[in-house]
Amino acid sequence: MLFRYRGGEGMLAWAFHRVSGIAIWAFIILHVVDIYLVGGDPKAYDDILAIYASPIGRVGEVLLGAALLYHALNGLRILIIDLWPAMTKHHRALWYASWVIFVAVFIPGALIILMPVLRPALGL
């Protein structure tokens, strides 16, 4: 159902928006609970932090950042079309423009998050 209906860029934009939104929602639940532990049980919070700071945790944060960035940029595209209906005929151009911005922000961002893992792996 997610990918077979109608097809095309608009359909993909919608499917990615939905999948990224659900992923962010799930992380929000985890994140509010873990921050609650900063006051409720600081030791337990620090144990969870060790997982976030591990190599697998960092890969998870890169994926979270990708979901967040995509959802934010595509949300902006939706808003532009809602506020300015004439832009509907340029919705494909807007979708490709959002990917240009995505790549420009995502690649340096991912490198920064992964640097503590990459540096020893590359012998730097």
Add this chain to the structure above:
Amino acid sequence: MISIDPRTRGRARPRGSGLELFAWYAMRVTGVALFVLALAHFAIIHFVFDVEGQTAEWIAQQRWNQLLWRAFDWALLMMVLFHSFMGMRTVLADYMRSPRARMIALTVLGVTALFLVVIGTAVVMTLPVPGAG
């Protein structure tokens, strides 16, 4: 009914007035707020600092030692809980056909959201500032 125009945009704006129209606008207003708040929060946590050093003590001593950053994170919390749980409401309404199952799922969703509002607000408002009173 909740519906999507998948070719171009998000949900079509509900006709008339009332709660659904309010929800439609509220998703867009909170979305714009989150574009700034959530991306800034992510950049601070992951680009300005590194996750490694962000222990419970660091949060109490550094990150939340000013009202500004507590207010920032609390505003983000309110916006994101509203936006994400209202979004999940749309998702559930799209896939759940049985009115009874949908009612149960929406109730669980609403109770979960309220619970997170309470515990999130509690920690951001009550975590002691070191050296205060």
